[in-house]
Amino acid sequence: MDQYFLSIAIIGFVGLSCSWVYHFTQKIGVSYAIVYVLLGMAVFAIFPELPWVSPFTKETYAIHLTELMVIIALMTTGLSIDRRFGIKRWANPLMLVSVAMILSIAALAAIGYWWLGLGPASAVLLGAALAPTDPVLASEVQVGPPNSGDDNGVRFALTAEAGMNDGLAFPFTWLAIALAGAAGGGQAVLVEWLSYDVFYRIIAGLVIGYLGGRAVAYVFLHLSQKLELARIREGLTAVAATLAVYGVTELAHGYGFIAVFVCALTIRDFEREHEHHRKMHEFTTQLERALMAILLLLLGGAVMDGILKPLTWPLIAAGLLIVLVVRPVFAYLALSWTTCSRREKCVISFFGIKGIGSFFYLSFALGEAEFANADTLWALTAFVVLISILVHGLTSSIAMKWLGDKA
Numbered sequence: 192m193d194q195y196f197l198s199i200a201i202i203g204f205v206g207l208s209c210s211w212v213y214h215f216t217q218k219i220g221v222s223y224a225i226v227y228v229l230l231g232m233a234v235f236a237i238f239p240e241l242p243w244v245s246p247f248t249k250e251t252y253a254i255h256l257t258e259l260m261v262i263i264a265l266m267t268t269g270l271s272i273d274r275r276f277g278i279k280r281w282a283n284p285l286m287l288v289s290v291a292m293i294l295s296i297a298a299l300a301a302i303g304y305w306w307l308g309l310g311p312a313s314a315v316l317l318g319a320a321l322a323p324t325d326p327v328l329a330s331e332v333q334v335g336p337p338n339s340g341d342d343n344g345v346r347f348a349l350t351a352e353a354g355m356n357d358g359l360a361f362p363f364t365w366l367a368i369a370l371a372g373a374a375g376g377g378q379a380v381l382v383e384w385l386s387y388d389v390f391y392r393i394i395a396g397l398v399i400g401y402l403g404g405r406a407v408a409y410v411f412l413h414l415s416q417k418l419e420l421a422r423i424r425e426g427l428t429a430v431a432a433t434l435a436v437y438g439v440t441e442l443a444h445g446y447g448f449i450a451v452f453v454c455a456l457t458i459r460d461f462e463r464e465h466e467h468h469r470k471m472h473e474f475t476t477q478l479e480r481a482l483m484a485i486l487l488l489l490l491g492g493a494v495m496d497g498i499l500k501p502l503t504w505p506l507i508a509a510g511l512l513i514v515l516v517v518r519p520v521f522a523y524l525a526l527s528w529t530t531c532s533r534r535e536k537c538v539i540s541f542f543g544i545k546g547i548g549s550f551f552y553l554s555f556a557l558g559e560a561e562f563a564n565a566d567t568l569w570a571l572t573a574f575v576v577l578i579s580i581l582v583h584g585l586t587s588s589i590a591m592k593w594l595g596d597k598a
Contacts, residue, residue, distance in 0.1 A: 222584025231491020253554035269455020284351035290525035295322040316367035325546030358449030371560035395445025403436035404457025426474020518543030
């Protein structure tokens with residue numbers, strides 16, 4: 192059997208199934224991510240000769256596959272948020288991406304170093320990869336399309352957090368890379384990391400994202416309407432803007448993830464009631480679901496290919512601790528200074544969904560430097576993501592119903 196055409200056919204059928212599977216799983220109250228992981232396991236069990244089972248353990252492939260998925264998800268996430276940015280209005284997600292995430296990274300690094308016996312660089316990388324929540328797999332608990340009126344409470348907090356922390360976790364990935372390549376001189380490494388990887392890269396991402404968003408909004412929303420160029424206002428604008436802003440920011444050595452999310456928020460802030468926001472969101476959502484389905488299929492294949500083989504009982508215990516204890520405890524602590532009710536704090540804290548972004552950070556770092564225990568990091572990351580898909584995928588619908596109007 193021709194492997195190439197078999198692969199093409201499977202990708203096509205997966206793409207065709209996206210809408211049906213999504214609506215079906217919405218009705219039965221489970222995450223469609225579960226379906227595609229199981230489907231991937233089944234496909235690779237039936238067709239073990241498929242050539243593309245191992246992108247998650249080949250850094251070059253994994254970087255680009257997950258990178259594309261994350262930036263499309265970030266654009267979708269930013270376009271969906273109706274609430275204007277402000278320190279008070281965004282207090283909950285800001286506490287999550289600052290206090291909760293930094294404490295989680297520190298806790299995970301400590302678990303990796305003292306419990307799992309990882310080196311300092313690998314331990315920091317573990318924290319950087321698994322502390323952030325994921326904008327890709329969190330769609331079930333995020334806000335709806337633009338101007339849908341459901342961006343209050345829990346959904347807004349989880350959506351905004353997922354959009355922000357993918358970029359804000361990147362400095363810690365670079366810290367892990369710096370530690371992996373450092374032969375000594377820890378103070379010099381720390382100074383360079385703070386000045387360049389933290390301050391410069393974040394500021395560059397913010398500035399380029401804002402300027403790019405303003406330019407796109409003016410040309411494709413305001414100017415095209417003024418000149419009656421209706422054909423310009425297509426959903427493809429969002430994807431083109433995503434790629435352009437991300438590419439320019441990375442060329443300037445800024446954080447492209449931050450830039451894409453800021454770009455989306457800036458576009459969204461321009462003529463907020465404009466119908467084009469919904470068109471762009473619909474297009475990126477469809478693309479996101481198709482890419483998501485393919486990546487989850489590959490994750491299922493990676494499971495069949497043995498990505499979890501290095502797991503030991505300490506690693507399994509650490510994975511469960513990461514999903515069920517570390518994130519909930521630190522997120523609840525971070526929200527203690529907010530006006531959230533106890534029920535809202537519980538739900539927001541629990542849904543620290545892990546996903547495709549974790550694979551990106553891990554593959555990126557492993558492609559930049561030599562890390563000890565790479566197989567262990569892959570196995571633990573895959574296990575944590577699978578546990579998150581299962582636990583959060585089965586409980587998201589129940590939690591949203593439990594919250595009612597507060598969601």
